[in-house]
Each structure stands twice: as structure tokens, then as C-alpha cells.
Amino acid sequence: MGMRKFFLLLNLLLAAVCLNGCWSRVEVNDIAIVTATGLDVAENGKIRLSLMLAIPRLIGSGSAQSGSESKIETSAAWVVSEEGDTIMDTYRSLQEKLPRKIFFAHSRLLVIGQALAVRGIEPYLDFFERYRQSQLKSFLVVSKTTASDVLNFKSKFEKLPSEVLKEEMKQELIPKVRLIDFVNMLTSEGEEPFTPIVEIVPSETGKSGMNNLSVTGLAVFRRSSMVGQLDSKQGRGAMWVRNRVKEGVITIEVPKSAGAGKISAELEDVKVKRRLSVRDDRLFVRLVINIDENIYENTSSIDLNKSRNVNYVQGLMKEDIEERIQEASRKVQQEYKSDIFGFGQSLYRQDPKKWKREFRSRWPDMFPKTVISVEIHVNVLRTGLTNRVIRVEE
Secondary structure (H helix, E strand, O other): OOOHHHHHHHHHHHHHHHOOOOOOOOOOHHHEEEEEEEEEEEEOOOEEEEEEEHHHHHHOOOOHHHHHHHHHHHOOOEEEEEEEHHHHHHHHHHHHHHHOOOEEEOOOEEEEEEEHHOOOOEEEEEEHHHHOOOOOOOOEEEEOOOOOHOOOOOOOOOOOOOHHHHHHHHHOOOOOEHHHHHHHHOOOOOOOOOEEEEEEEEEEEOOOOOEEEEEEEEEEEEEEEEEEEEEEEHHHHHHHHOOOOOOOOOOOOOOOHHHOEEEEEEEEEEEEEEEEEEEEEEEEEEEEEEEEEEEEEEOOOOOOHHHHHHHEEEHHHHHHHHHHHHHHHHHHHHHHHOOOOOOOHHHHHOOHHHHHHOOOOOOHHHHHHEEEEEEEEEEEEOOOOOOOOOOOOO
């Protein structure tokens, strides 16, 4: 065969391959896309698996197309659930009831019911580590009630509850924990896991009606079992310790003797460094915190055009941050005895051999006795468009 005929035949074969397409292709019409996964304890003690399945034809629909807002809220996603001994067993039972193949690759949220979190979730993480479609980048949260409640929540802004929480996590105003982060904390030396707690609450303070999905604190774990929770303020204090505060607002109350009122500042840059030392068989941790912030609201009579007043306000903000840190520390160290701060991990990184030889076995007793001190440097960059305080004369 001549070279010319050979190349002609080769081109024909390549063209035939290209026309055939991908042999492993999966059509969208053949799959049930999971956008969120929920795990609960069933009444019989078995695992209850809930899946939020997206309905593609309604995800981009407008309310006018559906005829009513409530119809879209209930139709954009479909929650299915089943009970079983293992996640895989339950997943297969669900698959038998669905006309489409369950597809986990787009799941971006894993919700754990509080009862299951207290019992321990380590046995159920095995599925998500092994199964090829699972997403270790999925956000992990604990529901104040059940995972099913969160998945069945009807959102006002988004078509899917999973999108509500995903967008909240992106804002960096609350701690975000992905499944891979939780697994890493669980398997690391000298560190215990934590994850946000979500709750369905009223959208207006003092009003009835549970119509807003919100992060209300942190779930504290010891190994893979939830041992307690921190409220929003305490959780924020814990995140200061872990250098996880990147954005946010600090509001302080000015005493009557200094001008009465409140001042709010927005954080622009935060850096936290740890300095560890062991003396007399006790760990001492010094946190050095550097903050740049901008003051955007002043309801007190303090004139921020004067440097001494700015220094005074900076001092009040230091006290507020230190109070949050110490409150979180008391709760975590004395009540829960769970090192979600990762102090043990810091010791391990300093000297792995010494950690294993001297501290690892004694860390459960050492951590509650750890002494934390705080050194805070606050720098006010801007005080807004004006330094004047608006006052109406009689």
C-alpha cells in the first residue's frame, strides 16, 4: 500500500472515531443530579439518607412561568430519602425507586442532623472518601434539628437551599468547613474538628414563622462526636484564635462617661500569630493580633478628628476582641475539653518527635490547663467621609 493511500485510510479512521463521540458519555436526561446530601438517625437506629435532586427544567424558571412563587419553591428540587444499615445500602435502595441514575458529582453540601453528630459520624465518612462521585470539597454543616429539615427548607432568594448556604459560606463572614477540612482535622495530630451549625429561624426578629436558613454557631467535636456548641459570639472568638477571621464588623459600646453610644468598624485586614512555650509542664499561648479597620458608624458624641479619641476607641475594640476570645476559650477548654484551636497541632509542627514522646498521651489533660494571653494591635485606617458627629441643637 502506498504512503498516500495509507494516510488517506488513517484520516478516514480518525474521522470515524471523532464522529462516534465519547463512549462513556452520560446524557443529562438519564441522571438525577444530587445538589445536597443529608444524614440523620432514624427512629429504628438506622441511617437515614436524604438526597436533594435538582429538576433541571425548573432551575432557571421565573415565577411568572410557574404561575406562583410557592409552586416554584416546591418544584425546583425534590427531596427523597430512605433508611438502611449503611449509606451504600441506603443509596442502592433509593436507586431502585428512581427512574434516573443518581449522580453525586454536583453535590456541594453535606448536612448532618444533630442527633447523628452526637452519636458520631466517623463510620459514615468512609463512603464519601471512597465513592468516586463524592465531592470532598462539599461544605459540611450540622443541622440544629435534622438534615431533612434543612433540605426541605423553601428558600426565598435561591431555588435550592444548598445554594443559600453555599453563598453564605463564600462571603467569609462565617466559618466555612469543607468535608476534606473536617477529615483533615479528624486525622491530624493535636486537633479536633468543628463545623458550622445551621438553623431555620424567623427572618424578622420577634416575628413568628421559620423562614430563614442561617448559621447560628459552631458544633464542637471530640474525635467524630459532637460534644457541644458555641453561639455566634463564642464561635467568632474561636475563629479569632484560629486566624479564620477575614471580614466582619466590630461594634463597641461607648460608656456614658466618654460620650455614650455605639461605634461600628469594618475589618479590612487581620493577621494572627501564635507564640507557644511550655513551662512547668504547662502550655502558654500568646496570640499576637494585628487589625486594620475602617470606622463607618458613630452614634456617640466622640469626635474622631482627635487622635486621642481614636486611640481610646482602639482600646475599646481591643477589649471587645479579647473578651470574645476568652469567652470562647473558657467554653472550649473547661466545658468541652476539645482542642478545636489546634494548639496541639502547633506543638506537633514545632517538634513532631517531642510531641509524640512527651505531649501526645498527656494532651487531653494539658489542653484544658493551657494559658492563653492576647496582644492586640488595632489600626484605624479611615473614619468615614466625615469626622463630625451629627447633633441637633435645642
